[in-house]
Amino acid sequence: MRLPALPAALFVLLLPLAALAGKNEIILQSTTSTQNSGLYEYLLPLLERDTGLRVKVVAVGTGQALKNARNCDGDVVLVHARDAEEKFVADEYGLKRNDVMYNDFILIGPEDDPAGVRGARDITEALQRIAAAKAPFASRGDDSGTHRKELRLWKAAGLDPGAAREGWYRETGSGMGATLNIAAGMGAYALTDRATWISFANKGGLAILHEGDPALFNQYGVIAVNPAHCPGMNIKGAETFITWLLSEKGQKAIASYRLKGQQLFFPNAHSALPGNGG
Amino acid sequence: MPESNVLPLKPKDSQKAGAGFLISVDALGYRRGGRSLLDAVSFELGRDPGITVLLGPNGAGKSLLLRLIGGLIRPDSGTIRFSPDFRGPIGMVFQKPVLLRRSVRANLLHALAIARIPRRERTGILARLLVEADLTHCAESPARALSGGEQQRLAMARALVGDPVLLLLDEPTASLDPAATAAFEALVRKVAGEGARILLVTHDLHQARRIADDVLFLHKGRICEHTPAATFFRAPASGEADAYCKGTLLT
Amino acid sequence: MLFYSQLLEIVALSLEVSLVAVMLAALIGIPLGALLAIGRFPGRTALIVLVNALMGLPPVVVGLGLYLLLSRSGPLGILQLLYTPTAMIIAQTILVTPIIASFSHQIFADLHREYDEMLRAMRASRWQTILTLIREARHALITAILAGLGRALSEIGAVMIVGGNINHATRVMTTAIALETSKGNLRLAVSLGLILLALSFAINLALHFLRSRLERAAHA
Numbered sequence: 001m002r003l004p005a006l007p008a009a010l011f012v013l014l015l016p017l018a019a020l021a022g023k024n025e026i027i028l029q030s031t032t033s034t035q036n037s038g039l040y041e042y043l044l045p046l047l048e049r050d051t052g053l054r055v056k057v058v059a060v061g062t063g064q065a066l067k068n069a070r071n072c073d074g075d076v077v078l079v080h081a082r083d084a085e086e087k088f089v090a091d092e093y094g095l096k097r098n099d100v101m102y103n104d105f106i107l108i109g110p111e112d113d114p115a116g117v118r119g120a121r122d123i124t125e126a127l128q129r130i131a132a133a134k135a136p137f138a139s140r141g142d143d144s145g146t147h148r149k150e151l152r153l154w155k156a157a158g159l160d161p162g163a164a165r166e167g168w169y170r171e172t173g174s175g176m177g178a179t180l181n182i183a184a185g186m187g188a189y190a191l192t193d194r195a196t197w198i199s200f201a202n203k204g205g206l207a208i209l210h211e212g213d214p215a216l217f218n219q220y221g222v223i224a225v226n227p228a229h230c231p232g233m234n235i236k237g238a239e240t241f242i243t244w245l246l247s248e249k250g251q252k253a254i255a256s257y258r259l260k261g262q263q264l265f266f267p268n269a270h271s272a273l274p275g276n277g278g
Numbered sequence: 279m280p281e282s283n284v285l286p287l288k289p290k291d292s293q294k295a296g297a298g299f300l301i302s303v304d305a306l307g308y309r310r311g312g313r314s315l316l317d318a319v320s321f322e323l324g325r326d327p328g329i330t331v332l333l334g335p336n337g338a339g340k341s342l343l344l345r346l347i348g349g350l351i352r353p354d355s356g357t358i359r360f361s362p363d364f365r366g367p368i369g370m371v372f373q374k375p376v377l378l379r380r381s382v383r384a385n386l387l388h389a390l391a392i393a394r395i396p397r398r399e400r401t402g403i404l405a406r407l408l409v410e411a412d413l414t415h416c417a418e419s420p421a422r423a424l425s426g427g428e429q430q431r432l433a434m435a436r437a438l439v440g441d442p443v444l445l446l447l448d449e450p451t452a453s454l455d456p457a458a459t460a461a462f463e464a465l466v467r468k469v470a471g472e473g474a475r476i477l478l479v480t481h482d483l484h485q486a487r488r489i490a491d492d493v494l495f496l497h498k499g500r501i502c503e504h505t506p507a508a509t510f511f512r513a514p515a516s517g518e519a520d521a522y523c524k525g526t527l528l529t
Numbered sequence: 530m531l532f533y534s535q536l537l538e539i540v541a542l543s544l545e546v547s548l549v550a551v552m553l554a555a556l557i558g559i560p561l562g563a564l565l566a567i568g569r570f571p572g573r574t575a576l577i578v579l580v581n582a583l584m585g586l587p588p589v590v591v592g593l594g595l596y597l598l599l600s601r602s603g604p605l606g607i608l609q610l611l612y613t614p615t616a617m618i619i620a621q622t623i624l625v626t627p628i629i630a631s632f633s634h635q636i637f638a639d640l641h642r643e644y645d646e647m648l649r650a651m652r653a654s655r656w657q658t659i660l661t662l663i664r665e666a667r668h669a670l671i672t673a674i675l676a677g678l679g680r681a682l683s684e685i686g687a688v689m690i691v692g693g694n695i696n697h698a699t700r701v702m703t704t705a706i707a708l709e710t711s712k713g714n715l716r717l718a719v720s721l722g723l724i725l726l727a728l729s730f731a732i733n734l735a736l737h738f739l740r741s742r743l744e745r746a747a748h749a
Contacts (some may be wrong), residue, residue: 006697007535018721027693029614029696032711034710035708035711036711041696056612056693056695056696056698057695057696058695068600069632070602070607071600071601071602071603072600072601072602073601073611073612084624115652121665174711175711176711177710177711177712177713178710178711180713181710181711181713184713199713200712201713201714201715202713202714203713213663217642227595230574230601230602232606232607232609233601236596243730303686341705348650349649350646350649350650367651367652368650369648370647371648372647376643376646376647378661378664378665379665380666389651390662391657392648392651392652392653392657392661393651393652436651437650439651
């Protein structure tokens with residue numbers, strides 16, 4: 001074991017230098033829903049061809065992404081929780097917040113729909129029926145954009161199952177995909193973004209049971225980290241990324257991404273979404 | 279308390295003339311757990327070569343005494359003195375040979391390196407030791423694959439590194455068959471003949487009879503007598519030794 | 530979907546990160562184990578207990594601690610190591626070192642018990658004693674290193690946090706498995722798991738043969 005020590009030590013020492021040398025790259029703190037949908041694998045090569053910029057994606061929940069960015073461990077955030085994003089900007093951790101695209105949330109659950117949410121007029125009624133039936137519901141419980149959205153929807157329905165420690169309300173503390181796996185495993189209802197659902201392969205006996213309520217729109221925003229807060233960050237790269245994403249070319253690229261024949265994200269950088277409370 | 283005798287052995291005095299001791303043990307005591315394991319042990323070994331057999335029943339303290347002399351443990355009281363011109367190492371061989379997981383040759387080279395023998399001298403000494411211990415035929419064999427007798431002869435060869443004038447052997451043949459025992463005893467005699475003083479622990483009367491020049495008899499942590507072998511086996515001075523030889527000694 | 534070239538990239542990075550980490554851990558852990566077995570110094574017992582306890586260190590905790598250190602706003606942020614393979618190597622080195630140190634301690638303690646009297650009778654110096662024991666322990670130490678490698682290759686909590694599971698940069702077998710599972714691609718995830726298993730099996734097999742060859746040379 002003694003001989004390879006020197007090369008190993010050199011290797012370890014040289015790695016950060018290599019990282020410093022290739023500076024035309026940024027770290028994007030983003031969400032599991034965008035990564036799991038495959039959007040970045042489609043988008044980023046196009047971006048790199050146009051601008052030469054390489055993007056490294058760290059996919060976590062929205063809350064974690066914003067926290068990491070606050071610690072300066074990223075150059076750009078692309079997340080979906082408008083309140084938190086606006087607070088991030090107001091606290092001067094980030095520069096301007098820009099709308100990028102949207103998709104929507106859907107309520108999924110077992111095909112046989114034990115709580116009978118199929119006939120519900122809107123998402124509020126659907127959630128009330130689940131609570132009334134005490135049908136199992138799998139919540140992200142991880143401070144992600146989807147989790148925050150779900151909490152607001154429960155609140156709007158006049159319910160707070162998390163605080164009530166109801167047995168039927170299960171907080172998974174995991175990403176969207178993991179939560180869907182759990183829902184499939186125990187025949188539970190869950191709130192998910194449509195992109196993750198479409199790309200999700202292990203649907204088991206689950207189906208879309210409620211969709212289309214304007215309250216379910218899911219807006220994504222992009223924010224450059226504030227270089228005044230994080231002096232070492234790559235502001236040039238961050239601006240290149242945002243400019244391209246919001247340009248006609250970038251927006252078209254988002255619109256043209258298809259999975260299983262379906263469009264997953266709808267660009268709206270230049271037209272604010274009607275009726276989107278965030 | 280029997281007087282310790284310095285024994286003039288058969289006059290084989292090619293060795294430095296003059297009396298005096300090689301090693302002098304004086305009032306040695308060792309206690310553990312409130313029990314006295316060695317008590318006021320005193321004796322001397324002369325500078326002339328020969329084989330002293332340390333004889334005694336199980337639990338007499340023979341191995342303990344050997345380890346004290348070898349410096350592996352410290353006595354609680356008493357002194358061990360070496361003659362002023364005592365030089366070099368003390369060679370030790372234990373009942374169970376502890377050999378490195380390497381070849382016979384590598385085991386000896388390791389011992390030569392530990393003894394800081396200059397590199398250029400090692401090959402010559404190695405060859406001599408292999409011949410001495412009759413191990414030339416298996417020099418390249420893994421040491422731990424040797425027969426018990428060969429292993430113990432290798433341990434002996436290793437103990438000879440640095441040409442010790444004193445060798446301490448702790449029941450070296452206790453787990454050997456008669457043929458291997460005979461070969462080992464021959465080696466011990468040869469080494470003694472070449473000028474070393476050997477202190478060999480055994481509880482085997484027959485072995486003592488075969489190779490002892492003089493006998494130290496130890497019982498319950500005390501030296502009962504130290505006499506020439508011929509005297510010891512003809513008429514032991516102590517009742518304990520007499521009882522031991524007759525097989526009636528209670529321990 | 531994962532393509533073949535991508536798979537190779539992931540496997541190669543996994544091996545690189547874990548092998549380098551285990552090598553570093555061996556360089557630290559083996560001398561440390563020897564010191565704990567042979568050395569006599571104040572606090573030795575406490576250190577032994579600590580090393581053994583650290584074997585159970587949860588990888589996530591290591592990852593989190595290291596994240597706080599390496600974060601650009603953390604004390605070592607200036608090094609810009611977060612989300613690099615180097616950070617993953619550091620994390621795994623921290624996880625594996627106690628395992629190798631603890632195994633080595635046991636190995637050296639046993640050998641020391643066996644050889645101590647003989648080496649003292651030979652008047653070996655402390656340094657000569659340590660060198661002899663390391664040489665004698667080499668076969669058994671392979672086992673310690675294998676145990677460490679197993680931990681490194683199968684670990685996910687720490688590399689996920691400090692590596693970030695970035696495609697083409699820090700994605701390794703375990704984080705790729707987690708990602709594919711979260712996408713619901715359970716079959717792909719299981720296939721990746723089987724590859725990881727096969728890999729670990731192959732490494733064990735190779736070292737097993739190396740070890741038995743060494744041992745044949747020493748014993749048979």
